[in-house]
Amino acid sequence: MRLLATDTGFMSEFADPTEVKYAILSHVWARKTAENDKPYEPELTYDDYIRLRTEHGDGSDDLFLDKLPLKVRRSCEVAKHHGISFIWIDTCCINKSNSSELSEAINSMYRWYSLAQVCYAYLYDVDHAKTKFHDSEWFKRGWTLQELIAPPEVLFFDSDWQMIGSRYDLSDEIRAITNIDRAVLRKERQISDVCVAQRMSWAASRKTTREEDMAYCLIGIFDVHLPPLYGERDYAFIRLQEAILAKIPDQSILAWGSNQYDEGLTLDRPSSCALPPNSFLLAGSPKDFANCHETVNITSDMLARALDWPNIPYARFTVTANGIYPTPHSDNHDFRRRNEAG
Numbered sequence: 001m002r003l004l005a006t007d008t009g010f011m012s013e014f015a016d017p018t019e020v021k022y023a024i025l026s027h028v029w030a031r032k033t034a035e036n037d038k039p040y041e042p043e044l045t046y047d048d049y050i051r052l053r054t055e056h057g058d059g060s061d062d063l064f065l066d067k068l069p070l071k072v073r074r075s076c077e078v079a080k081h082h083g084i085s086f087i088w089i090d091t092c093c094i095n096k097s098n099s100s101e102l103s104e105a106i107n108s109m110y111r112w113y114s115l116a117q118v119c120y121a122y123l124y125d126v127d128h129a130k131t132k133f134h135d136s137e138w139f140k141r142g143w144t145l146q147e148l149i150a151p152p153e154v155l156f157f158d159s160d161w162q163m164i165g166s167r168y169d170l171s172d173e174i175r176a177i178t179n180i181d182r183a184v185l186r187k188e189r190q191i192s193d194v195c196v197a198q199r200m201s202w203a204a205s206r207k208t209t210r211e212e213d214m215a216y217c218l219i220g221i222f223d224v225h226l227p228p229l230y231g232e233r234d235y236a237f238i239r240l241q242e243a244i245l246a247k248i249p250d251q252s253i254l255a256w257g258s259n260q261y262d263e264g265l266t267l268d269r270p271s272s273c274a275l276p277p278n279s280f281l282l283a284g285s286p287k288d289f290a291n292c293h294e295t296v297n298i299t300s301d302m303l304a305r306a307l308d309w310p311n312i313p314y315a316r317f318t319v320t321a322n323g324i325y326p327t328p329h330s331d332n333h334d335f336r337r338r339n340e341a342g
Helices: 047-057 072-081 099-115 143-147 171-178 196-201 237-246 300-307 333-341
Strands: 002-005 011-015 023-027 086-089 117-120 152-158 164-165 313-319 321-326
Touching: 023 072, 023 143, 072 086, 086 164, 099 143, 117 143, 237 313
Parallel strands: 023 086, 023 117, 117 152
Antiparallel strands: 002 011, 002 086, 152 164, 313 321
Protein backbone atom coordinates (compact mmCIF):
# COMPACT_ATOMS: atom_id res chain seq x y z
CA MET A 1 0.00 0.00 0.00
CA ARG A 2 1.44 3.36 -1.05
CA LEU A 3 0.82 6.46 1.07
CA LEU A 4 1.71 10.12 0.67
CA ALA A 5 3.40 11.94 3.54
CA THR A 6 1.13 14.85 4.41
CA ASP A 7 4.02 17.22 5.20
CA THR A 8 6.20 16.61 2.13
CA GLY A 9 4.12 14.79 -0.49
CA PHE A 10 6.73 12.03 -0.70
CA MET A 11 5.42 8.51 -1.25
CA SER A 12 6.18 5.49 0.93
CA GLU A 13 5.13 1.84 0.73
CA PHE A 14 3.73 -0.14 3.65
CA ALA A 15 3.29 -3.91 3.59
CA ASP A 16 0.84 -3.87 6.51
CA PRO A 17 -1.67 -0.98 6.65
CA THR A 18 -2.41 -1.75 10.31
CA GLU A 19 1.06 -0.51 11.24
CA VAL A 20 0.49 3.08 10.11
CA LYS A 21 -2.14 5.74 10.79
CA TYR A 22 -3.47 7.31 7.62
CA ALA A 23 -6.39 9.22 6.13
CA ILE A 24 -8.10 8.57 2.80
CA LEU A 25 -9.43 10.97 0.19
CA SER A 26 -12.74 10.12 -1.44
CA HIS A 27 -13.65 12.15 -4.49
CA VAL A 28 -15.11 12.11 -7.97
CA TRP A 29 -12.46 12.12 -10.68
CA ALA A 30 -12.20 15.40 -12.54
CA ARG A 31 -13.78 15.51 -15.97
CA LYS A 32 -13.84 18.42 -18.36
CA THR A 33 -17.46 19.16 -19.25
CA ALA A 34 -19.37 22.11 -20.66
CA GLU A 35 -21.52 22.26 -17.50
CA ASN A 36 -18.55 22.52 -15.16
CA ASP A 37 -17.60 26.18 -14.85
CA LYS A 38 -14.76 25.50 -12.40
CA PRO A 39 -11.12 25.46 -13.60
CA TYR A 40 -10.25 22.01 -14.92
CA GLU A 41 -7.23 20.29 -13.38
CA PRO A 42 -6.48 16.70 -14.46
CA GLU A 43 -6.11 14.08 -11.74
CA LEU A 44 -2.61 13.16 -10.59
CA THR A 45 -1.92 9.60 -11.72
CA TYR A 46 0.85 7.34 -10.46
CA ASP A 47 2.81 7.94 -13.66
CA ASP A 48 2.40 11.70 -13.23
CA TYR A 49 3.69 11.44 -9.68
CA ILE A 50 6.77 9.45 -10.71
CA ARG A 51 7.51 11.98 -13.45
CA LEU A 52 7.31 14.86 -10.96
CA ARG A 53 9.58 13.06 -8.50
CA THR A 54 12.10 12.49 -11.27
CA GLU A 55 11.97 16.13 -12.31
CA HIS A 56 12.29 17.53 -8.79
CA GLY A 57 15.13 15.65 -7.21
CA ASP A 58 15.87 12.70 -5.01
CA GLY A 59 13.79 13.62 -1.97
CA SER A 60 15.67 16.64 -0.61
CA ASP A 61 13.29 19.22 -2.11
CA ASP A 62 11.16 20.46 0.80
CA LEU A 63 8.87 22.25 -1.65
CA PHE A 64 7.86 19.12 -3.56
CA LEU A 65 4.34 19.22 -2.09
CA ASP A 66 3.80 22.56 -3.80
CA LYS A 67 4.30 20.87 -7.18
CA LEU A 68 1.30 18.59 -6.63
CA PRO A 69 -2.28 19.46 -7.73
CA LEU A 70 -4.44 21.59 -5.47
CA LYS A 71 -6.77 18.74 -4.47
CA VAL A 72 -3.81 16.68 -3.29
CA ARG A 73 -2.26 19.60 -1.42
CA ARG A 74 -5.48 20.56 0.35
CA SER A 75 -6.25 17.00 1.42
CA CYS A 76 -2.69 16.73 2.80
CA GLU A 77 -3.18 20.00 4.67
CA VAL A 78 -6.43 18.79 6.26
CA ALA A 79 -4.90 15.48 7.30
CA LYS A 80 -1.81 17.20 8.71
CA HIS A 81 -4.06 19.60 10.64
CA HIS A 82 -5.73 16.53 12.18
CA GLY A 83 -2.34 15.14 13.21
CA ILE A 84 -2.28 12.41 10.54
CA SER A 85 1.07 11.86 8.82
CA PHE A 86 -0.05 9.91 5.75
CA ILE A 87 -2.89 9.90 3.24
CA TRP A 88 -4.05 7.48 0.54
CA ILE A 89 -5.41 8.87 -2.72
CA ASP A 90 -6.58 6.36 -5.31
CA THR A 91 -5.54 8.34 -8.39
CA CYS A 92 -1.83 8.43 -7.59
CA CYS A 93 -1.28 5.65 -5.03
CA ILE A 94 -2.19 2.80 -7.39
CA ASN A 95 -0.14 1.89 -10.45
CA LYS A 96 -3.07 1.00 -12.69
CA SER A 97 -0.80 -0.13 -15.51
CA ASN A 98 0.23 -3.09 -13.32
CA SER A 99 -2.66 -5.57 -13.56
CA SER A 100 -1.70 -7.59 -10.47
CA GLU A 101 -1.36 -4.45 -8.37
CA LEU A 102 -4.70 -3.16 -9.64
CA SER A 103 -6.39 -6.47 -8.80
CA GLU A 104 -4.95 -6.44 -5.29
CA ALA A 105 -6.04 -2.84 -4.77
CA ILE A 106 -9.60 -3.46 -5.96
CA ASN A 107 -9.97 -6.46 -3.65
CA SER A 108 -8.27 -4.70 -0.70
CA MET A 109 -9.85 -1.29 -1.01
CA TYR A 110 -12.75 -1.83 1.40
CA ARG A 111 -10.32 -3.06 4.05
CA TRP A 112 -8.03 -0.09 3.43
CA TYR A 113 -10.95 2.28 3.97
CA SER A 114 -12.03 0.48 7.13
CA LEU A 115 -8.50 0.72 8.59
CA ALA A 116 -8.11 4.46 7.88
CA GLN A 117 -8.40 6.96 10.70
CA VAL A 118 -10.81 9.07 8.67
CA CYS A 119 -12.06 9.52 5.12
CA TYR A 120 -12.29 13.01 3.60
CA ALA A 121 -15.11 13.18 1.07
CA TYR A 122 -14.41 16.11 -1.24
CA LEU A 123 -17.54 17.27 -3.07
CA TYR A 124 -16.24 19.43 -5.89
CA ASP A 125 -19.74 20.39 -7.01
CA VAL A 126 -21.11 21.51 -3.65
CA ASP A 127 -21.03 25.23 -2.95
CA HIS A 128 -22.92 26.44 0.11
CA ALA A 129 -24.15 29.40 -1.88
CA LYS A 130 -25.28 27.47 -4.99
CA THR A 131 -25.54 23.71 -4.75
CA LYS A 132 -27.28 21.56 -2.20
CA PHE A 133 -25.51 18.68 -0.53
CA HIS A 134 -27.91 16.02 -1.82
CA ASP A 135 -27.35 17.01 -5.46
CA SER A 136 -23.65 16.12 -5.45
CA GLU A 137 -22.36 13.71 -8.08
CA TRP A 138 -20.47 11.99 -5.26
CA PHE A 139 -23.68 10.21 -4.23
CA LYS A 140 -24.23 8.92 -7.78
CA ARG A 141 -20.92 7.13 -8.37
CA GLY A 142 -20.35 3.43 -7.75
CA TRP A 143 -16.95 3.55 -6.05
CA THR A 144 -18.01 6.11 -3.46
CA LEU A 145 -20.50 3.67 -1.90
CA GLN A 146 -17.81 1.71 -0.08
CA GLU A 147 -16.03 4.96 0.69
CA LEU A 148 -19.17 6.13 2.48
CA ILE A 149 -19.71 2.93 4.48
CA ALA A 150 -16.32 1.37 5.28
CA PRO A 151 -14.33 4.11 7.12
CA PRO A 152 -14.79 4.61 10.86
CA GLU A 153 -15.48 8.29 10.16
CA VAL A 154 -16.25 10.35 7.05
CA LEU A 155 -15.94 14.13 6.91
CA PHE A 156 -17.54 16.00 4.00
CA PHE A 157 -15.95 19.09 2.43
CA ASP A 158 -17.35 21.48 -0.15
CA SER A 159 -15.58 22.85 -3.23
CA ASP A 160 -13.68 25.39 -1.10
CA TRP A 161 -12.58 22.74 1.40
CA GLN A 162 -14.93 24.06 4.06
CA MET A 163 -16.24 21.20 6.18
CA ILE A 164 -19.94 20.48 5.67
CA GLY A 165 -20.23 17.92 8.46
CA SER A 166 -19.57 14.32 9.43
CA ARG A 167 -21.30 11.16 8.26
CA TYR A 168 -22.70 10.75 11.78
CA ASP A 169 -24.11 14.27 11.99
CA LEU A 170 -25.49 14.12 8.43
CA SER A 171 -26.81 10.56 8.72
CA ASP A 172 -30.48 11.53 8.38
CA GLU A 173 -29.84 13.47 5.18
CA ILE A 174 -27.55 10.77 3.78
CA ARG A 175 -30.21 8.17 4.59
CA ALA A 176 -32.72 10.18 2.55
CA ILE A 177 -30.29 10.34 -0.38
CA THR A 178 -29.01 6.76 -0.37
CA ASN A 179 -31.64 4.61 1.43
CA ILE A 180 -28.83 3.26 3.61
CA ASP A 181 -29.93 2.41 7.13
CA ARG A 182 -28.98 5.20 9.52
CA ALA A 183 -27.64 2.62 11.99
CA VAL A 184 -25.19 1.43 9.32
CA LEU A 185 -24.09 4.99 8.63
CA ARG A 186 -23.56 5.58 12.35
CA LYS A 187 -21.64 2.32 12.78
CA GLU A 188 -24.32 1.04 15.14
CA ARG A 189 -25.11 -1.91 12.89
CA GLN A 190 -22.76 -4.25 11.04
CA ILE A 191 -23.14 -4.23 7.26
CA SER A 192 -23.13 -8.04 7.36
CA ASP A 193 -26.45 -7.87 9.25
CA VAL A 194 -28.11 -6.27 6.20
CA CYS A 195 -29.50 -8.73 3.67
CA VAL A 196 -27.86 -9.05 0.26
CA ALA A 197 -30.81 -7.60 -1.68
CA GLN A 198 -30.93 -4.47 0.45
CA ARG A 199 -27.18 -3.93 0.11
CA MET A 200 -27.54 -4.31 -3.66
CA SER A 201 -30.26 -1.65 -3.66
CA TRP A 202 -27.79 0.91 -2.34
CA ALA A 203 -25.97 0.70 -5.69
CA ALA A 204 -29.09 0.64 -7.89
CA SER A 205 -28.92 4.31 -8.90
CA ARG A 206 -25.13 4.60 -9.04
CA LYS A 207 -22.92 4.58 -12.11
CA THR A 208 -19.34 3.77 -13.06
CA THR A 209 -17.32 4.72 -16.12
CA ARG A 210 -16.41 1.10 -16.90
CA GLU A 211 -19.30 -1.39 -17.01
CA GLU A 212 -17.32 -4.00 -15.09
CA ASP A 213 -16.66 -1.59 -12.23
CA MET A 214 -20.34 -1.68 -11.28
CA ALA A 215 -19.57 -5.18 -9.99
CA TYR A 216 -16.01 -4.60 -8.79
CA CYS A 217 -16.98 -1.62 -6.63
CA LEU A 218 -19.26 -3.93 -4.61
CA ILE A 219 -16.64 -6.58 -3.78
CA GLY A 220 -15.98 -5.15 -0.33
CA ILE A 221 -19.67 -4.52 0.40
CA PHE A 222 -20.15 -8.31 0.32
CA ASP A 223 -16.69 -9.31 1.56
CA VAL A 224 -15.92 -11.54 -1.40
CA HIS A 225 -12.88 -11.92 -3.66
CA LEU A 226 -13.26 -11.34 -7.38
CA PRO A 227 -10.31 -11.00 -9.79
CA PRO A 228 -11.11 -8.12 -12.17
CA LEU A 229 -11.29 -9.03 -15.85
CA TYR A 230 -11.85 -5.88 -17.86
CA GLY A 231 -13.56 -6.72 -21.10
CA GLU A 232 -16.09 -9.15 -19.58
CA ARG A 233 -18.73 -6.37 -19.47
CA ASP A 234 -21.98 -7.36 -17.71
CA TYR A 235 -20.70 -10.87 -16.92
CA ALA A 236 -18.72 -9.27 -14.08
CA PHE A 237 -21.98 -8.79 -12.18
CA ILE A 238 -22.92 -12.43 -12.73
CA ARG A 239 -19.55 -13.50 -11.31
CA LEU A 240 -20.11 -11.23 -8.33
CA GLN A 241 -23.47 -12.85 -7.57
CA GLU A 242 -21.98 -16.33 -7.93
CA ALA A 243 -19.25 -15.37 -5.43
CA ILE A 244 -21.91 -14.07 -3.03
CA LEU A 245 -23.99 -17.25 -3.36
CA ALA A 246 -20.91 -19.34 -2.58
CA LYS A 247 -20.19 -17.43 0.63
CA ILE A 248 -23.38 -15.91 2.06
CA PRO A 249 -26.42 -18.13 2.88
CA ASP A 250 -28.89 -15.42 1.95
CA GLN A 251 -31.61 -16.13 -0.61
CA SER A 252 -32.65 -12.48 -0.85
CA ILE A 253 -30.13 -12.27 -3.70
CA LEU A 254 -32.82 -13.98 -5.76
CA ALA A 255 -35.52 -11.47 -4.74
CA TRP A 256 -34.72 -8.88 -7.39
CA GLY A 257 -37.35 -7.47 -9.70
CA SER A 258 -40.28 -5.08 -9.66
CA ASN A 259 -42.83 -6.99 -7.57
CA GLN A 260 -41.40 -6.97 -4.04
CA TYR A 261 -44.19 -4.79 -2.72
CA ASP A 262 -47.18 -6.49 -4.30
CA GLU A 263 -49.59 -6.09 -1.38
CA GLY A 264 -51.51 -9.18 -2.43
CA LEU A 265 -48.43 -11.37 -2.42
CA THR A 266 -48.72 -14.13 0.21
CA LEU A 267 -47.39 -17.61 0.79
CA ASP A 268 -50.63 -18.95 -0.72
CA ARG A 269 -50.62 -16.60 -3.71
CA PRO A 270 -47.27 -16.22 -5.47
CA SER A 271 -46.66 -13.23 -7.65
CA SER A 272 -48.63 -13.10 -10.87
CA CYS A 273 -46.09 -10.80 -12.51
CA ALA A 274 -44.85 -12.32 -15.73
CA LEU A 275 -41.11 -12.58 -16.15
CA PRO A 276 -39.64 -10.54 -19.00
CA PRO A 277 -38.33 -12.41 -22.06
CA ASN A 278 -34.92 -14.08 -21.71
CA SER A 279 -35.06 -13.85 -17.91
CA PHE A 280 -32.37 -15.47 -15.79
CA LEU A 281 -32.16 -16.55 -12.17
CA LEU A 282 -29.52 -13.91 -11.39
CA ALA A 283 -29.98 -10.19 -11.86
CA GLY A 284 -28.40 -8.30 -14.73
CA SER A 285 -27.22 -5.29 -12.71
CA PRO A 286 -27.74 -3.56 -9.34
CA LYS A 287 -30.60 -1.63 -10.98
CA ASP A 288 -32.69 -4.80 -10.71
CA PHE A 289 -32.59 -4.42 -6.91
CA ALA A 290 -33.95 -0.85 -6.92
CA ASN A 291 -37.11 -1.90 -5.05
CA CYS A 292 -35.26 -3.90 -2.40
CA HIS A 293 -34.29 -1.09 -0.02
CA GLU A 294 -36.75 -2.41 2.58
CA THR A 295 -36.15 -6.11 1.95
CA VAL A 296 -35.23 -8.14 5.03
CA ASN A 297 -34.39 -11.78 5.61
CA ILE A 298 -36.53 -14.11 7.64
CA THR A 299 -35.01 -17.03 9.47
CA SER A 300 -35.68 -20.63 8.50
CA ASP A 301 -37.58 -21.04 11.80
CA MET A 302 -39.88 -18.14 10.94
CA LEU A 303 -40.58 -19.58 7.50
CA ALA A 304 -41.21 -23.06 8.94
CA ARG A 305 -43.79 -21.65 11.38
CA ALA A 306 -45.50 -19.74 8.57
CA LEU A 307 -45.75 -22.94 6.49
CA ASP A 308 -46.56 -25.10 9.53
CA TRP A 309 -43.57 -27.33 8.80
CA PRO A 310 -41.35 -28.91 11.48
CA ASN A 311 -38.22 -27.22 10.17
CA ILE A 312 -36.63 -25.89 7.01
CA PRO A 313 -32.93 -26.31 6.26
CA TYR A 314 -30.78 -23.51 4.97
CA ALA A 315 -29.98 -24.05 1.32
CA ARG A 316 -26.40 -23.93 0.13
CA PHE A 317 -25.81 -23.08 -3.51
CA THR A 318 -23.38 -24.71 -5.91
CA VAL A 319 -22.68 -23.06 -9.25
CA THR A 320 -22.34 -25.62 -12.04
CA ALA A 321 -22.12 -25.51 -15.82
CA ASN A 322 -25.80 -26.47 -15.89
CA GLY A 323 -26.96 -23.77 -13.49
CA ILE A 324 -27.16 -23.14 -9.75
CA TYR A 325 -27.93 -26.17 -7.59
CA PRO A 326 -29.49 -25.58 -4.14
CA THR A 327 -28.61 -28.20 -1.53
CA PRO A 328 -30.28 -28.38 1.91
CA HIS A 329 -27.89 -28.29 4.84
CA SER A 330 -26.56 -31.80 5.48
CA ASP A 331 -27.79 -31.86 9.10
CA ASN A 332 -31.44 -31.93 8.07
CA HIS A 333 -31.82 -35.58 7.04
CA ASP A 334 -35.20 -35.93 8.76
CA PHE A 335 -36.57 -32.97 6.76
CA ARG A 336 -35.58 -34.61 3.47
CA ARG A 337 -36.98 -38.03 4.43
CA ARG A 338 -40.31 -36.54 5.47
CA ASN A 339 -40.67 -34.58 2.23
CA GLU A 340 -39.56 -37.52 0.08
CA ALA A 341 -42.13 -39.75 1.83
CA GLY A 342 -44.86 -37.12 1.34
